[in-house]
Amino acid sequence: MRTTLTLDSDVATSLKRLCQERQVTMKALVNQALREGLRQLQTPAPKAPFQTDSVSVGRCLIANLDDIAEALELADDEPLR
Incomplete structure (x- = not known):
């Protein structure tokens, strides 16, 4: 196919x-x-990975998280029955 292109001076x-x-x-x-430009234009742009900002919540207020019952008791602020 024969066509005429008008190129910007920097491109020329x-x-x-x-x-x-x-x-x-x-x-x-x-x-x-x-060809290379068309191939790139036809390829969908990669989406940026979703990120959330981190926030400091301070130090852990429970000394030992291995005892679930104790951790729940401290969180509820009520003694276990």
């Missing part, structure tokens, strides 16, 4: 420089750049 300069460096034609370089 970059293309010309890359053509010389890679020793390829403008047609080949533009096709490669478009």
